[in-house]
Each structure stands twice: as C-alpha cells, then as structure tokens.
Amino acid sequence: MNIERVKNLEQWIVEDPKEPFNKYALAMELSGKDPQRVGLLFQELMTQHADYLPTYYIAAGFFLDQGNQPKAIQILESGIIVAKKQHNLKTEKELHSFLDELLFE
DSSP states (O other): HHHHHHHHHHHHHHHHHTOOHHHHHHHHHHHTTTHHHHHHHHHHHHOTTTTOTTHHHHHHHHHHHHTTTTHHHHHHHHHHHHHHHTOOOHHHHHHHHHHHHHOOO
C-alpha cells in the first residue's frame, strides 16, 4: 500500500465525489490491507455510481474472498443488469462466466 497514493486518492474523492474511478482506485489500493473500508467503498460505488461497470467483477471477487458468496452472487447479478443496459456484451459475458462458476461449482 502506497500511503502517498492513498492520501492523493482520498483528496481527489473529496474534490470530485462524482468521479467513481477515485473510489475504485482507493479500494484497489487498500485491497488486502483494510477489508472493512474496501467493502464500504465497493458498497458506495454500487449505490452512488451504479453505472460504473468495472466495480462489479472486482467487488464480487472481494466479497467472495471475504466468505460472502451470497453477496458476490447478488453483485454479479446486478452487474449483469448494468452491462445489459449499457450494451456491453464483453463485460456481461465475463460477469455471467463468474456467476456460473459460483453457481455450478
């Protein structure tokens, strides 16, 4: 974890709270170091920036790693809906593939 990068990202979130990438990048930077905060950041992204598609695959993996498979499944299902609305077939297929792995292991 790069403390300077964390500080910069936190400042950018304050300066531009409507930009989802900064929260996403902060979650990635804190991944493995502060799981509670990472979970909150992913929740904020999916609530406040529901159309930010990159969140869903990574967030599902995070919650799965935390032992919360039902949450991971719900996130993947939500992401598939967003991908369909955005006509993003590639991401929709990736999310479906991940979901199928969880449902049929």
